[in-house]
Each structure stands twice: as structure tokens, then as C-alpha cells.
Amino acid sequence: MSAPDPPGVPVDPDPFALAPPSAARLRLLFLTVAAGALFAGYWFLVLAQDGWRARNLACGRLSQVGDFLDCSTRILVLQTLAPLAGPALVAVLVLLAYVAAPVVITRRHRATPLTGWPEAVRATVEDARLPRTPVLMLSERGLRPWMFTYGRNRVMLAGCVPFYAERERSTVVATLAHELGHLRNKDVGRSYLALFAVAAFALVVAGPPAVAAFLTTESDPAVALTWRGVLVTLLVAGTFSAVVRAREHDADLRARQIRPADVLAWLSGGRRERRHVVRLHPPIGRRLDVVREPGLHMRSSVAEAFTAGVSAGIVVTELGVILQVALPVPAVVAYWCAGLAAAVPICGIVGLGVFRAALSRPAVSGPAFGCGLALGVGLVAGAVLSPRASARWGDWLPGTPEVASGITPDQIPAGTAMWLAAVLPLLTAAVTGWLSLAARAWLPRTGPRAWPYAGALAAVLLAVVLGTWFVAVRLAAAERWTPRGLALLVITPQAALLFGALALVAALSLWPLARTAPAAATAAVLAVLLLAAPLTWLAVPPAGTAAGTSTGSSTSTAPTRAAGSAGTVPTTATPAPAALPDSTQAGAICLGLYTTGVAAFGDPADHSARSRLGELLRASDDSLLRQAGDLFARSARARSGDLGAVAWTAFVRRCDNLNRYHDHPAADPAPPFPTESW
């Protein structure tokens, strides 16, 4: 039975009404480690391998375009899947360490099960009301009354604890209550997994690619990779520290439920242990404040939102590349899936923080918007920090593929980059703001039961925002799009319909606010309209507007970045295809494609444009391009969009093959963006 709170200890709000965020933090930590491991796999198994040029040349020598497409697809899939060995290695190391840890710890301490529990220990364990009675192990070490949890259900006690249990009962009771709080919060396994994930990250991800980069490339990309690696390592260490520090507050709060007076006395009289490298426990004063006022632990944090955003930015950059090739869905859908993988833990951290804050301070929405802005800024920073996007690797390691682009000035025009960087924080702030208003609307009616539904909807909203934004970044790096042209390309009518439907559901879910807080409800509706209006404007372009127009793409002498192993087929209206050079030489045609970009495809509904493109290619001196021309002509005759897309893929891949791998490769080959089903 829990002892009553001592005077001066408030009982509300319940800090465990919603799940503590340490589980979501750990998921994000794993995703960040996995993203880093993906890049390590990409470095060692793709970038650093010499055979890609020969394989691609072999594909280019095939006589049939179908065989060529199969061959190049196999290479792409292999290059995409091989990096998965990185996360697999990390997972194996983490699991091995996790399984071995309890045995190693028991042996290191020469621990034996504690028999004849002292009365103070027995009473505290009973008061904790755990689902399973813990196993108490007695170490052969320890002149201080320390304890720690490990394994599935074990608490290691210092060798002198039986002595202290008789002589300094309150200290032993409070320390044990704290450790039992960890068991009750079920965070022990999570902490060990986080620790081993960080260790595996240091072993597999942080150091080896940077060293290899200095050994195999010039200093510029190696430096670019190294400083990103250092920052990502600091980020991982910081996230780990946040995981273990947050769990201490949670355990203190649980301990307060078990033995409040002893816990307060323990924290009041205790001192903080000395830091080694990273501070792993919160300051004693802060812990005391949180135990006295649990609401302090339930406030949302701008720093936490920013950190979560950085991690998620790295994750979506890496995962988007993988899913886009591995999943048989349009590129934007693959990116939405990658966005969802990051959005779920983000909502478990930032979203849950906003919701928990509403439990203790329901009328305050400002911090939620601040967290949203910080989250968006963090996501942009993550896109810059992602090791995959740290350099155009094909420039430094000839023959290797490039499958990612970062929002950096050397990859995206400054205006478009600034526009992209500005729009994401606004959208994420809209999502967290909505979540805050949803908490105000539903918490008084349903209590914390509203969180799973609100969190799920927020995750979907965030996934769509993230996926769309990151796909736009890759497109922006592959072409010199104007902001509007980019938006027209990404936000297709179907996507706009999805955005509209989600915005409508989000707005309707705030209806209880109309009675309790009409001003907030009005502001929310206005915000939805403000967001929906540009989408409507983008989804219905005015007549004569060239969707997907890239500024100067057909006139600029600077090489634009369109062609890749496959190109982007615009589905929005484009009045006339930009002209390719009237030449029979494959090199000239491909150079034309390289400078014209996707505008060469023309309007998907304009089959005569496809027919003209087919005629041009059929006259070329390259067999595969001639067959691609046949496919264009057949698609025009059959009025088949699918066949046109296959022809376009063959055309772009063949040109990429010629540009990148033949005797005189282009000086500045484009980063490919294979969006066959775009």
C-alpha cells in the first residue's frame, strides 16, 4: 500500500496519465543510429566498391532495352539494399550485448541472490506492487548503499546494503523505491539497449567512414563528412543522455508514489555524483523540484523538439532513399512512408510533450507553436547534416551512384533553398499547434484517452508534411525549380486532395473548442484556410502556366541536374516539350536532355509530343536510344501513360549510363532520381 504524500507535496496532475516519453526517445535514438549505420553501409558496400562502372558498362552493352532496364534496375536495387548490412550489423551487436549483459554484470559483481531480506527491503518491495517480485542480487562490492537495475527483473544491491538496511533504513528504502520505480516504468531494458546502440554507433558508424573518406577521397568531401559525423555523434550522445536523464525523473516520481517522505529526505540530503563525459543524471535540485511539482516534468521543451527534428531529418533522408527504390509505389508515397517512420517517434516525443503539457497547463498553446518551429528548424538542420547528402559522391568517387541530395547551397539554388527552409517550420508548427488545440478540446471530455487518436492523426499529418518536403528537396537538387514549379510538381491534384482531406479532419476534430474557446477555434479554422488556400492555388494552375518550369533550364548554359538513372515524369500540365537538339548523335541528345531536364517529356496528355520525341530518338546512332524511341512512338499510338513512363525511364537511364560510365563522362553528372512511377 502506498504511503500518503507528506504535507506540501501536490498530488495533481498525474505524471503517469500518459506514457513517459523515454520509449519514444529511444525509438528515435535507434532510428538515428540506424540512419547512420545505413550511411556506413552505403560507404563501405557501395561508394567504396570499384565494380559499379564495369557492371553499368555491361548493362549498356546489352542489345535489348528490356534487358538493359532489368540490368540497371538490379544494380539500383543492389545499391539500395546492400547498405542495410550496416543497420543489420549494429542490430546484431546490440542484441548480443543486450543478451550477454545480465550474465556479465552478475559475474563482474560476483553477485548472489539476497536471502533473508531485511524488513525495510521487504516492506518497500511489497509497497511497490510490481507485477512480478524482483530478484534482489547482492554484489560483493560496495561500501555505499548504491543499487541499480539490470536484466529483466533484477536489482543489484551493494554488498553493504544489509548493514545500511538496519542502520540507515530511510536511505535504503528511498534508493530501493527509486530502482523499483525503474522496474515499474519498464525502462531498464530500454536503457541498456540505448547504451549498446550508442556504443555500436561509435564502433560501426562514427569513426570508420570518416577515416576511410580521408584515405580514399580528397580532403573536401572527407572534411564535409567528418564534421557532420562529429555533430551526429554528439546528437546521438545527447539523445542517449536525454533518454537516461528523463527516466530518472520518471523513477523518482514512481518512488514518490511508493515512499514519498523517504524519497524527499533522500534527495534533499544527497549529493550529485561527479560527471565523467556526458551528464547522465539530472541535477539533484531539479529532481527535487520535479518530485515536489510533477508538472515541471510535463512541460514541452524547445531544445528537445529541435534535437528530435535533427534526428528525424537524418532518418528521412536515409530511409527515403531506401524505400523509394525498395517499395513498388510512387516516389512521393515512399517518402510519406519514410516520413511516417520518423513521424511516429516524433509525435511520441514532441507531440506527447505538447499533450502532457496541456494536462498541467491546458490554456497555454504558445510553447506548442515554439516546439513546432524548433522541430521544423531541426528537420532542416537534419537534412543538411545527413552524411548521405554531405557531398556529391559521384564527383569524388567516379563510377559510384548518388542517390540523395541535401538542402545545401551547392546543391539547390539559394532562393529555392530558403523557401524550402522557411516553409517546413511553419508546417510543423501548424501540426503541433493543432495538437495543442486538440488537447484543449478533448482532454476535458475524455481525459488522456484522447491521446492515441490525436497522436495518430498528428503522426499522419506530420508524415505527409515530411515526405512531401523531403521529396521536394530531392527534386530541387535534381532540377533548378522555381518554388512554385516545385510545388506544382510535388503537390499533384491527388496529393492536394489528401492534404485537403487531412486538413478537414483536423479542423473538424476541434469542434468542441467552438463552445469552450471560440477565439481559439476561429484561429484554428483561419489557419487551416490559410494553409488550404495555397494548396488549392497550387493544385489548379492557371491556364498556360508551365508546371514544373525550371528557371532557365532550357536556356542556361550552366548544367542543370535533371538526368539520372531515370528521370522525373511530370504529371501536371506542361504545354509544350522543350526542344532537344536535332541531332543523330547520342551524346548530343543526352547533353540536350541533361540541360533541358524533365521539360523534354512535355505534357503527359500530349501524345504527339511523345511521338516527336520518339522520332528524334529513333534516328539516333545508339541502339538502346532507338528502342526507347520505339517505345515512345508505341506509347503515343496506344495513348499509354505507363508505356510512356517506361520509355522515359529507358531514355534517362541510357543517357545517365552514357554520361557517367563511358569513355568521356560528363564533368558534372547529375544526381539520379529514379522516379519511374512519379
Place this chain on the structure above:
Amino acid sequence: MSEQRTAYQLVEAVVTRLDPDELPYLPQLWGVYVRHPDDLERAGERLLGSGVLADVAAWAPVVVSFVGGAVLEAAKQEISDRSRGGVRAAITWTRRRRARRAALEAPLPAFDDAQRHRIGESVLSRARALGMPEERAQLLADAVVGELQRSADAPRPGA
């Protein structure tokens, strides 16, 4: 006779002066100390511990640690000599551990006045570093020095 006291017997005598009720726990605490002498004064963060260094109010762990520490300090040169010569660090570490245990179990050497004074100062400073109130720290140092003095004043066997 008293010159032949071991470190444990000295600890026992000091704890008897300070709080005889703690005597029953002494063998267990001494056993823990002999195996891992540095634990009491280790203040670094334990990765998965509670993060709180609780003040130790009992006498026995402190006496065990400080008297043992003084003995090891006095025998530092001998321990170093006995553990030297290992090719590998692990061997050196094992030898040092054995030498420390032997020093703790061996009869205490004779301490002169200067050595007793130094031990008293050392106990006082370590007690302060541990966060012990000044009054208790002085009491502890006096008890240790007093017991060492008693050993020195006792008639030697055969004298």
C-alpha cells in the same frame, strides 16, 4: 603485543570507541572492503545507478575504508615492489590486488609520531571530502590516532 595488531583489529578498536552497536556488521564490511578498497570514496556517476550520493551516517564503513586506506598508503612502496615485474598490465593488476590484500591482512608496522600525525591528517581530510560534518570528522580522526597511540604505548612483547 599491540604492535602485532592487524588492520582489522585496529578497525574493530576504533569502531568500539565510536559506536559498539555496529560491531556485528564489521566482518561483512571488512570483507567487502578487502575485495574492492576504493568503493566508498568513488564519487563518479554510475551509468545506471540512481545518481545520488547519499551521506553515510554510520561509522563502520567509514572507519573500514579510512583505516584500510591508511594501511595501504603506509604499505604503498611494499605493494609497488611486490606487484612490479609483470609483463602485462593484467598480471600487474592481479599482483597488486594480491599485495594489497596481503598488506591488509598482515600485522601492522610500528608507526612513529610523525606517521601517526600524517594518518590523522589524512583521515580528517578524507572525512571532509566525503562531506562529513567537521565535528564528526574530528571525532573520527581522534579515534584513529588514539588507537594508533595506544598501540605504540603498549609494552612490546619481551620488553
